[in-house]
Amino acid sequence: MAGRPMQIGEVAARTELPLRTIRQYEDSGLVVPSAASQGGFPLYTDADVSRLMVVRRMKPLGFTLDETRELLTAVDRLSADRPGTDAELDPDERTVLVARVRRYEAAAAERVAELRAQLTRAEEFASSLRTRLAAA
Numbered sequence: 001m002a003g004r005p006m007q008i009g010e011v012a013a014r015t016e017l018p019l020r021t022i023r024q025y026e027d028s029g030l031v032v033p034s035a036a037s038q039g040g041f042p043l044y045t046d047a048d049v050s051r052l053m054v055v056r057r058m059k060p061l062g063f064t065l066d067e068t069r070e071l072l073t074a075v076d077r078l079s080a081d082r083p084g085t086d087a088e089l090d091p092d093e094r095t096v097l098v099a100r101v102r103r104y105e106a107a108a109a110e111r112v113a114e115l116r117a118q119l120t121r122a123e124e125f126a127s128s129l130r131t132r133l134a135a136a
């Protein structure tokens with residue numbers, strides 16, 4: 001566990017996610033606190049916060065919770081790959097997982113491009129309103 005364990009309030013502040021949202025992500029299995037306090041309260045690690053940030057970054061791009069879970073599972077499996085040990089992934093599974101992550105990367109890039117286009121149109125609209133107001 002890197003760093004000191006954090007309570008949910010600190011995690012909420014660091015991720016800018018509401019407590020309720022973090023709990024919903026826990027309930028859906030997207031993030032599982034890595035530790036518990038002596039009183040039984042969940043404690044989070046830097047890795048848990050990183051995982052929450054992945055979820056947070058995927059949401060505005062329109063990814064569903066199921067898609068987010070699928071990506072996190074693929075990333076987890078690839079991260080656990082230990083070549084030359086019992087934890088080594090089968091080459092076929094590794095190929096499938098890498099392809100899955102690549103598909104999400106491509107989808108994210110496409111959605112970012114769409115958002116940039118929307119932002120450009122919104123900025124043009126706001127500029128046209130300013131121009132009209134200046135001429136009024």
